[in-house]
Amino acid sequence: MVLNNIEHLLEKYENGETSLKEEQQLKNYFSQETVAPHLEMYKPMFQYFVVNQKEQFTKQLPLKSKKVFNYKWLSIAAVAVLMVSIFITKPFNNEELMLTAAEKTEIKNAKEALAIMSKHLNQGTAQVNYLGAINKAGTQVDYLKEITNPMDRLFKNKK
Structure with a gap:
């Protein structure tokens, strides 16, 4: 049964x-x-x-979840910030900025001052032109060392 x-x-x-x-x-x-x-x-x-x-499960479970940083969103945010900054810094119209007469004269005076300063700085470079000639002479001396020691040249070619 x-x-x-x-x-x-x-x-x-x-x-x-x-x-x-x-x-x-x-x-x-x-x-x-x-x-x-x-x-x-x-x-x-x-x-x-x-x-x-x-059977019993005795392992401790973490109750707090780990926060995972998503780098994809960081790159999207960076592109968004870049686009906004380009849009803000770019003028809304393509016309040139309107300058007043005083601003135009200030720009002209600044250009003249920079030209004078450049002229004086270029005069100082003329005094150090002889350094180029010394450098050229130094390379020629190196060639003379090669000629004066022919045995070294022969041994270098055999290796």
Whole structure:
């Protein structure tokens, strides 16, 4: 009678129609050492359920989530800032800026002052032109060293 009841419960279990009480009866039956030979294949499955029910998770779970910095949004923000800054600094119309007569004379005076300063600075460079001639003479002396030591040249070519 018990075996017929277990087979009936197994059939209901496979169809997904058992209650928790009936499943507990199946677990109890298959946890015994002696099981009907034709039902031996179900024993590991129900033993797994019993063992699995006793398992507990003991690891601590972090409750705070780590904030991940998204660099894609940073690049999008950088492009947006760049576009806004270009739009703001660019004049809204293509016309030249209107300068007053006083501003035009100030610009003219600044250009003249810079031209005078440039002229005086260029006069100072004329006094150091002889350094170029010294540099040229130094390279010629290096060539003379090559000529005076022909043995070194021969040994260099053999390597």
